[in-house]
Amino acid sequence: MTSGSFPPPQPSATAGTALSAFEGTGQTAGLLADRLLPTAAEALDRRSADRADPEFLGQLVRQPGTLAVLYSQRRAAHDGGHLAFLPARSLPAEWLEGLVVYLGRLPQERTTAHAAPGSDIVLVVLDEPVEPVSAVMSEPAGEGAGLLPEETNWAGFRESGPGLDLVEAGILLEATAIANWHASHPRCPRCGAPTQVIQSGWVRQCPEDGSEHFPRTDPAIIVTVVGPGDRVLLATGARMRSTMFSTLAGFVEPGESLEQAVAREVLEEVGVRVTECQYLGSQPWPFPASLMLGFTARTLDEVAEPDGTEVLRARWFTRDELAAAAGSGEIDLPSRLSISRALIERWFGGPITALEAAAQ
Ligand SMILES: [Zn+2]
Incomplete structure (x- = not known):
């Protein structure tokens, strides 16, 4: 797929950001339990x-x-x-x-x-x-x-x-x-007429042909790839700053299963073949209309080769290596608002925030 259709990058982390309201809720977001995602x-x-x-x-x-x-x-x-x-x-x-x-x-x-x-x-x-x-x-105050x-x-x-x-x-x-x-989506996709809002804002209807149009959500997969030695594969996308390392992601194409999308995106972006693919949880990401579907997948491949267009760098990390790199400020990780961070921390086994804060 082209870089233009890649989901918008999730926000980068501000080291030490207090996200206390998201912590320890005891609720579940699929297998990303006890994490920050609205559930x-x-x-x-x-x-x-x-x-x-x-x-x-x-x-x-x-x-x-x-x-x-x-x-x-x-x-x-x-x-x-x-x-x-x-x-x-x-x-x-x-x-x-x-x-x-x-x-x-x-x-x-x-x-x-x-x-x-x-x-x-x-x-x-x-x-x-x-x-x-x-x-x-x-200036005169507007009404309201x-x-x-x-x-x-x-x-x-x-x-x-x-x-x-x-x-x-x-x-x-x-x-x-x-x-x-x-x-x-102000117009009818069939005839081009301006549509009218009905059903309390959840449907638009064409006054010409009566067709009804429903809000659209675009599924995108996002995945931690875990390889030999239980190392995780993180990557720098073309639109990320050079120190950022995040999970791989991409839109699901028509006629494709989620598992196929995971395998295709990982192969396209870093040349790695994944086998086991497990769904972990999801997060609405309406910028403008994505639903991020979080997975983890395994590979036996040792070599990851970025495609040079969507992904510029790919790197394997052990837990100790990731802690050291994040703790020293050598790399940045995705924001705690993002499912990508939740996926990374699920693999890591706990929050990484303290390490980043210590590096400040
Ligand atoms: Zn119409």
């Missing part, structure tokens, strides 16, 4: 049957207790480093006449500190980010500006993710994914 236990109830009702969303946004997350130009409104949850019914009518999507209901038992348990959450997509009144100063806390700032998952709790992280990933899809 089933933290998921919103998306109320699929309810949201199909044409009246559902219009009624919901007028009810007390319904909370809105604002999103614009790939960023969400935050307040003090957390998602800003605003009472939906206090929003300007013109905002609610634009793109509004039902995201789901917060769980009762485990929730974010920043919204009441059981709250319904809607996504309100704005053309332009709105600044709070205090930040507008001499007075609703926003003074500390409001607009940020994407890569910027704010480290400070979010699991519930907020899941909400922001869902919001990002569905907003990206709407932004890139």
Whole structure:
């Protein structure tokens, strides 16, 4: 495959980044248990049957207790480093006449500190980010500006993710994914007519031919390759900085199984033939629309040869070698927000953060 279709690189690590909210949750993300990935236990109830009702969303946004997350130009409104949850019914009518999507209901038992348990959450997509009144100063404040806390700032998952709790992280990933899809799929793929949003934001329908179009997610595999001596194979992608070593990854092609995609990508990128392929867990990565499917695979090959286009360097590490290289600052590892880091640390047997922090 070409480098242009490669999934966007996952964020690089800031050594010593505190991600305490992601640690020790005791929840499961497939076999990447106890790791940072937003998981089933933290998921919103998306109320699929309810949201199909044409009246559902219009009624919901007028009810007390319904909370809105604002999103614009790939960023969400935050307040003090957390998602800003605003009472939906206090929003300007013109905002609610634009793109509004039902995201789901917060769980009762485990929730974010920043919204009441059981709250319904809607996504309100704005053309332009709105600044709070205090930040507008001499310019006339836009409608709704007075609703926003003074500390409001607009940020994407890569910027704010480290400070979010699991519930907020899941909400922001869902919001990002569905907003990206709407932004890139305004027209009917059959006839080109502008489509209309139905089912509380989860379907677009063509007014000309009645066809319905559903949000799209692009599966991509990501894999730790483990070779002779229990060494792991990490690589530097063409779009990564030269010190970064990460897992191999690539999109699943039409007509291909996940296992075939793993074998093909690893062979294409580093010339290594993998045998056993085990699924470990997944992570939504909506930049713009990927779902990362994490695997580990084994190989008997000793030699890895980068293809020189997608992968520039490939290197085997023992655990001691990886600890030393990361600890000395010789190499960088992927961010703890990423499934690639979770995969590496599963092979490693524990967190590597302490080693990086010690190198500072
Ligand atoms: Zn059409």
